[in-house]
Amino acid sequence: MRQPVPKTMPVNRSGGSGQVFGDIYNDALPIFVHERVLEEVLEFSETEVSREIGGFLVGGFHEDGRRYVEVRHFLPAHDVRSRVASLTFTHETWATMTREVETKFPDEVVIGWHHTHPNFGVFLSGYDLFVQRNFFNQMWQIAMVVDPVRQEFGFFQWRGEEIVDCGFVCIVE
DSSP, rough: OOOOOOOOOOOOSSSEEEEESSSTTSOOEEEEEEEEHHHHHHHHHHTOOOSOEEEEEEEEEEEEEEEEEEEEEHHHHHHEEEEEEEEEEEEEHHHHHHHHHHHOOOOOTEEEEEEEOOTSSSSSOOHHHHHHHHHOOOOOOOOEEEETTTTEEEEEEETTEEEEEEEEEEEOO
């Protein structure tokens, strides 16, 4: 049986403190998100509320004592096909993202993706699950969904063979 971690968690990695949002379970991979990155993603998400937009979460998967994911950067996705209720990353999207990560963050990896659901709520659709299973299929890769109209957001992660919603730790620096 999974037990939630207490709502306070020491965060010493980058000298900041952390605040837990949602439930983080002992058998799950903790997700640490820098507050400035979270703010950047949420601000970007509010730039378009009539169709879906997205981007990439960049940082690292660490195994120093215990395994965890740390989101340190955000890259908006370019050259996407965007509609009211769908977002498609094109070949150009992937190529641009790869170049940007190699240039701007050479020691980092893409640890997940972000997209919006304007006024649809926070969930992973069948197509979103397809994207996660086929392009972000490492156990440490995550997804973030933002509904900029309802002002809600959430994270999703692999737990065994399932992709489930999860809590995270916001690092305040």
